[in-house]
Amino acid sequence: MANTITKIEWKLVKGFEGQYEVSNTGLIKSLRGTTERIMKPRRKKIIKKDGSVEDGYEELILSNKGVRYSKLVHRLVAEAFIPNPQIKPEVNHIDEDKGNNSVENLEWNTHEENSNHGTKNIRSANKQSMAVIGVDECGNIVEIHSSIRSAERLTGFGHSNISACSNGKIAKYKGLEWFKIDNEMFDLLVGQ
Secondary structure (H helix, E strand, O other), X not given: OOOOOOOOOEEEOOOOOOOEEEEOXXXXXXXXXXXXXXXXXXXXXXXXXXXOEEEEEEEEEEEEOOEEEEEEHHHHHHHHHOOOOOOOOEEEEOOOOOOOOOHHHXXXXXXXXXXXXXXXXXXXXXXXXXXXXXXXXXXXXXXXXXXXXXXXXXXXXXXXXXXXXXOOOOOOEOOEEEEEEOHHHHHHHHOO
16 A cells, blocks of 8 residues: 655634644644644543543643644644535544544534434444343343343333443342343354
8 A cells, every 4th residue: 555645735724813823634733932832732631421531632721922822733734624514513524533634534513413423323232232140149130132122122121221231330220130141142142
């Protein structure tokens, strides 16, 4: 596979003309002071509900007339390089990598388009389609279901509560401990 070299283009940052420039590759340059310099963005850590940590979006502090503004790098790139005739409010990372702020990886989206993009919905559906078992206080398997949704349909139990229990957020639901199991284990348990 051939390496492609992107020619770096610079444009002034809107609202900060003469002070900062943004590149099509996601770099931000300060023009303030005696020498130009590439700024280093920071990435906040996001603690997810399951306790895992992921990197957030790259952001910088830009100042104008003594007032400091927190700006997201991907948004600065999109505002400078990507036309937005439909005035869509959000910028989406096509490859879902929040650190890849190259113009080729960004697009304007509505909130709904952004939410439906990529593997988020697929990952959520896969989690919901995993088989689950409900185990009583003696360790006996009382409930076996091909998915959390199936358990909800057949028992009337709430899928969000079964999910919370199987993810360790609550200890028990309806007197049972719930566990996710893979399809192979499900087939063994139901004799398939």
